[in-house]
Amino acid sequence: MDPVEFLSKLEKTTIMAVEFDGGVVMGADSRTTTGAYIANRVTDKLTPIHERIFCCRSGSAADTQAIADAVTYQLGFHSIELDEAPLVQTAASLFRDMCYRYREELMAGIIVAGWDPRRGGQVYTVPVGGMMTRQPVSVGGSGSSYIYGYVDSNYRPAMSKEECLKFTAEALTLAMERDGSSGGVVRLAVISEQGVERQVILGNQLPKFSTV
């Protein structure tokens, strides 16, 4: 790996999004590292793209911030032309087009989630390489490897909003416990027809699991 790239700021992270009937719940940790130094311990990785569409960013901080800015502009322009709220699938496609076209130069893993009037709450994942697929629940980042088992066994379709929030917070906490590149606070966002509600769960308020 090119030594210059290694010292760039990375958000090797844990991100997650879950669909429920009426919206989506998104969550992320808050750690950004430069090598072994934590450059920002309260990062906000849940970035607004449009009024009811957010994205979770993982990978290179510079790449994902630049892509998110470009897609925000493109989607805003498209929405004005259409004179209606854009579809979540449109936002995900814009991310996919950019991530696939520049796949050799970029290191970006993005989860796009939101609510639109036509199809309700949706989660689309655009991992490194530029594939796009819709999933009811999606995890990403370096910490995701540790929670695939937990997510697969605990996810049930048709969970309520509160159950989704609890599920996301617990999954992220477990990942942050085990992954050195994830940590800090848990940031949550709920997107629905009513709008966006954001929460922060501080370190001492995270759910507790028994430690052996």
Add this chain to the structure above:
Amino acid sequence: RQRTRPQLLRAENTMLNTSTKTPTGGFSFENTRRNAVLEANLSEKGYSAPNARKTGTTIAGLIFKDGVILGADTRATDDMVVADKNCMKIHYIAPKIYCCGAGVAADAEVTTQMMSSNVELHSLSTGRPPLVAMVTRQLKQMLFRYQGHIGSSLIVGGVDVNGPQLYSVYPHGSYDKLPFLTMGSGAASAVSVFEDRYKPNMELEEAKQLVRDAITAGIFCDLGSGSNVDLCVITEKTVDYLRGYDQPVQKGLREGTYRYKPGTTAVLTKTVTPLTLDVVDESVQVMDTE
């Protein structure tokens, strides 16, 4: 200004055949192979190619009750030699926006100067005072375009219509917006002081003392930082550029002298040989003083 050979050749090419060469922006990496060969040859003889001078710095910023305080040390290093004992690392961008620069000295200097000029033009074009977020956006878009080859890490701080704001921008083009920030080689030392004592809405004197202490921690605990502490206090009403606010390191006093009295060394023999010189040629050139 001297143009190098590859640039001259390229100019000739575009004049002769108009179809083949498309103009490319950004850096030209044509000399990398030549430089690699030169470096290999030099290292055989035991020499090494010169490095770009990095500032090896401690810079910090924090938001207090009435505005923003930026702080920096004043040492510029060239590998292990101090190149400048009192350089200015807090650069002017706009009347209420200043920027501390770390990383490669030339890159930080030129980037901030470019930003200052862009901000002035943008401000004249919009008819409004500049926003700190606008400066940050232009900086990060430029640095991202150069994919990290411009090695400047910057802390941008200022007061605008949205209140006091503080952003850090990294060489690859990512940014963070935080209430307190440190960057440079002494960042770890300085941030520990902030993490211990920072509180939101501090008073002016307490905040100045805290920034001074953080930079001093960098000066003492980091080899790349040293000399004095510069502060810049920006509030809605005033800007106070305190150059040389504190000088924690005083130059030591020399204890003894190494001078000897005349006559200390005894003279054993003395030989005088006069040199006879003949005048060969004499010419007068009149200097044009008008």
